[in-house]
Ligand SMILES: Nc1nc2c(c(=O)[nH]1)N[C@H]1C(S)=C(S)[C@@H](COP(=O)(O)OP(=O)(O)OC[C@H]3O[C@@H](n4cnc5c(=O)[nH]c(N)nc54)[C@H](O)[C@@H]3O)O[C@H]1N2
Ligand SMILES: Nc1nc2c(c(=O)[nH]1)N[C@H]1C(S)=C(S)[C@@H](COP(=O)(O)OP(=O)(O)OC[C@H]3O[C@@H](n4cnc5c(=O)[nH]c(N)nc54)[C@H](O)[C@@H]3O)O[C@H]1N2
C-alpha cells in the first residue's frame with residue numbers, strides 16, 4: 038500500500054485523526070490536519086503509534102488449550118461449548134465481557150448475538166469500570182445517555198472546571214486546545230482533584246478536595262447559586278423538574294459554607310473564589326472524568342454537577358455544558374450500540390415497548406427480556422459457578438478489574454473461557470480458546486469520540502498470520518450457533534447501516550441518538566465517510582444543539598436529582614490507614630500491551646512507582662527509592678516509593694498500568710476495592726484503604742537482556758523495554774549470598790560462565806556479562822546492596838549501541854563504573870526528544886523561567902507538547918525550592 042491513509046488514533050476518547058503511511062516495514066504517522074478533533078496535533082502516545090506495530094508478540098494463530106489450532110476447529114469448539122452450556126444450564130449461564138476498544142461494528146454484532154439470539158443480557162464491558170456512572174447520571178437527569186457538549190464549547194467557555202480529570206495526560210490534545218483557547222480568550226481553569234496533577238499545574242485555581250467529597254462541593258455550589266440569585270428561575274420553570282427538593286437537600290447537606298470547606302478540606306478563600314467565578318460566568322463548562330465516575334457514589338457525583346448546570350440553564354448553548362469525557366477510543370460507540378448489560382441497544386432499555394421494538398427490528402423472538410450482570414457481579418458469577426462459559430474480547434480483566442485476584446480465580450474456575458486479543462496478556466493465560474484478532478492498522482470500521490463524533494478507522498496493513506477482525510469472528514460463531522439469517526454480514530458497511538437503521542427505527546425524535554441519514558450509505562460512501570457528529574436524523578438539518586430546550590424524558594423536562602454527600606465504601610482505619618488513589622500516566626495505555634513495548638514511551642516512568650504523601654513517608658521513615666509493599670484487604674502490590682508533595686496527607690497514588698507481564702506484583706487492580714455504585718455498578722477504583730510498609734530488601738539487581746523472561750523466586754522484579762532489549766529491576770529478600778545465587782540462575786548458561794564475572798563478597802556486589810559471537814553485549818547482571826547499584830546510563834548505551842565492546846568497556850564492566858561518565862539525564866520528561874529531568878533542571882537553574890524558554894534551551898516540549906505541563910511543574914518546584 039502506498040500513500041497516506043486517513044484513520045483514527047486507537048487510544049483515548051479525544052479521537053484524533055491520524056494519517057498513516059507504510060514505508061518498507063515501517064509505519065509513519067502524523068496528525069490529520071483536517072480532522073475536526075485534533076487539527077493535526079497528536080500527543081506522545083499517538084505520535085509513537087508507528088513504533089507499536091511490530092509483530093513480535095502478536096497472536097497469529099488460534100489456539101486450543103495452548104496448542105495451535107485451525108480457525109474451524111477453534112470456532113466449532115466455541116459454538117459447541119456455548120450450545121452445550123446453554124442447553125444444560127440456560128442462556129444466563131454464558132456471557133461476553135467486551136471493550137470500549139472494539140469498533141462499533143464489532144460491538145454491534147456482539148451485542149446483537151448475545152441479547153438478541155443467545156437470549157441473555159450477560160454482556161458487559163470495561164466501560165462499566167469507566168463510564169457507567171456518567172451513563173446512569175445522564176439517564177437520571179436527561180432521560181437518555183446524552184453528552185451535550187463539544188470540544189468547541191471548551192474553547193468558547195470563559196470558565197472551565199475540570200473535576201477528577203487529568204486532562205493534560207489523559208486527553209492531551211484536548212488539553213492543548215483548551216490551553217490555546219485560554220491564551221487568546223483568557224479562559225479561567227479550575228481543577229478539582231485531591232492530587233496536584235499535571236493538569237492542576239496549569240490551572241488558575243486548584244481545589245485539592247478531600248477525596249470523594251465532590252457531592253458536597255457541588256451541593257455547596259448549588260446552595261450558593263441560589264443564595265446569590267445566580268440561578269435561572271424562568272429556565273428552571275420551563276425545562277426542569279425537581280429543583281426545590283434538590284436545592285433543599287443541597288442546602289441541608291451544605292448548610293453553611295464552613296461545613297463545605299471543612300468537609301472538602303479546602304481553604305475558605307479558594308472555595309469562595311470558585312463559587313464566585315461559577316456564579317458570575319455564564320459560559321461555563323464542567324469537564325469530568327474518572328475522579329467522578331469511579332466511585333461508590335459516582336452517579337450522585339455526576340448528578341450533583343448536572344444540577345448546577347441545569348439550575349443555571351448552562352447547557353445546550355455555545356460555550357456551556359456539563360461534559361463527561363470518554364476514556365477509550367470507542368467508549369461512546371459502545372454506549373450507542375448498547376454494550377452495557379443494563380442497556381438493550383441503540384439507547385433503548387428494557388421497557389416493554391423497547392423490547393418489542395428491538396425484537397421486531399432484529400426479528401429476534403428470543404430477545405433477552407431483562408438486564409444482565411454488571412462486570413463485578415459477572416466475574417463473581419463466574420467464580421461461583423453460575424456463569425459457565427464466557428468470551429472476553431479486547432480487554433484484560435485479570436489486570437484491570439478491582440480485586441483482580443478474585444477475577445483470576447474466576448477465570449481459572451470457569452469451565453470454558455474464550456479470549457480474543459492481539460497479544461498474550463495476563464487474561465489470555467486462562468483461555469481455553471485463544472483467538473487472534475486484527476489490530477489497529479489492520480482493522481476497519483468506526484469509532485465515536487467524546488463529542489459524539491464518528492470517525493473511520495481504516496486499515497493500511499494486511500492481516501498478519503491468520504488474524505481476523507473481531508466482527509468477523511463473532512459473525513462466524515453466530516452462524517455456527519444457527520443464526521446465519523440474522524448475521525448475513527459480508528462487510529463492515531452492512532453492519533454500520535443496520536446499526537444506523539436501528540437507531541432511527543420507529544424513532545420520531547423520542548431517542549436523540551439517531552443516525553438515520555447514514556443508514557443507507559453506499560459502500561463507497563462508507564469507505565470515504567468524513568468525521569460526523571450525531572444526531573444526524575434523516576428528516577432534520579444536522580448541527581442543532583442537543584438539550585437546548587428539550588429533554589428526552591416523558592415530559593420533555595430535565596430532572597434535577599437530590600443527592601447527599603456520602604462516605605467511601607470502606608473508609609481508612611487503623612489497619613489500613615492510607616487512602617490509595619489510582620489512575621494513569623502520560624505515556625502508558627492501560628495494561629501496557631502496546632505502549633509498554635516502545636522504549637521511548639517507557640522512559641517517562643520505567644518502573645512502577647507508588648507516590649506517598651510526605652507525612653506518611655516521614656512517619657514510617659520511608660525514603661525515595663525504597664521498595665514498598667502496598668496491602669489492602671483485597672491484595673498486595675510492590676512498587677518503588679516516591680515521596681510526594683502533590684498528594685494530601687494520608688494519600689497515595691499507584692498507576693493502573695503494570696500487569697504480570699511487566700512486574701511481579703504491581704497491579705493496582707489486585708489491591709482495588711470491588712465495592713460498586715448501587716445505581717451504575719461502577720467500582721470505586723479511586724479509593725481503597727491500604728497500608729504501606731517497607732519491603733524486606735536484602736539485595737538489588739539489574740538485568741539487561743534480549744530475552745523475554747518472567748523471573749521467579751524473587752521478592753520483586755519489574756522490567757522496561759529499552760533500545761536493544763529489556764532492563765529488569767530485581768530485588769531479593771534473602772541474604773546477599775543466596776541473592777547472588779538466585780540472580781545468577783536468571784542468566785543463560787553461556788553467561789553463567791560468562792566472559793566477565795566479578796564478585797566482591799564483602800561488599801555484596803557481583804557483576805556478570807555475556808558477549809555474543811561478535812563481542813557485543815548480550816546480557817549483563819549486576820547485584821548490589823539496596824540503593825547501591827551503579828549508574829546504568831552507560832550500560833543501557835552499550836546494549837542499545839549494538840557495537841562490539843572495546844577493551845575499555847570490558848574493563849568498565851568489571852569495575853562497574855562508566856569509562857567516560859555519561860551525563861545522567863535523569864527520568865525522561867520529553868519522550869519525543871529524550872530530554873530528562875536533569876537537563877530541564879539545568880536550564881531552569883540557568884534562568885529559563887517559562888516553558889518556552891526551557892524549550893529553547895533543551896528542545897523539551899517542542900514536538901508533541903504532552904510534557905509541557907510537567908515542565909511547568911518542574912519550574913514551579915524550582916521556584917518553591919528557591920523561595921524556601
Ligand atoms: N495516557 C493515558 N491516557 C488515557 C488512558 C491511559 O491509559 N493513558 N486511558 C483513557 C481512559 S480509558 C480513560 S477512562 C481516561 C481517564 O482519564 P482521567 O479520568 O483524567 O484519568 P485518571 O488518572 O484515571 O483519573 C483522573 C483524576 O481523578 C482524580 N481523583 C481521584 N479521586 C478523586 C475524587 O474523589 N474527586 C475528584 N474530583 N478527583 C479524584 C485522580 O487524582 C486523577 O488525577 O483516560 C484516557 N486517556
Ligand atoms: N485500579 C484501577 N483500575 C482501573 C482503572 C483505574 O483508574 N484504576 N481504570 C479502568 C478503566 S477507566 C478502564 S477503561 C479499564 C481498561 O482496562 P482494559 O480494557 O483491561 O485495558 P487494556 O490494556 O486497554 O486492554 C485491552 C486489551 O485488548 C487488546 N486489543 C487491542 N486491540 C484489539 C483488537 O482490535 N481486538 C481485540 N480483540 N483485542 C484488542 C489489547 O492487547 C489488550 O489486551 O481499566 C479499568 N481499571
Ligand code: SF4
Nearest residue numbers: 046048049053080083
Ligand atoms: S490525544 Fe493522544 S491518545 Fe488521545 S486520540 Fe489524540 S493522539 Fe491519540
Ligand SMILES: [Mo]
Nearest residue numbers: 166167364365
Ligand atoms: Mo476508561
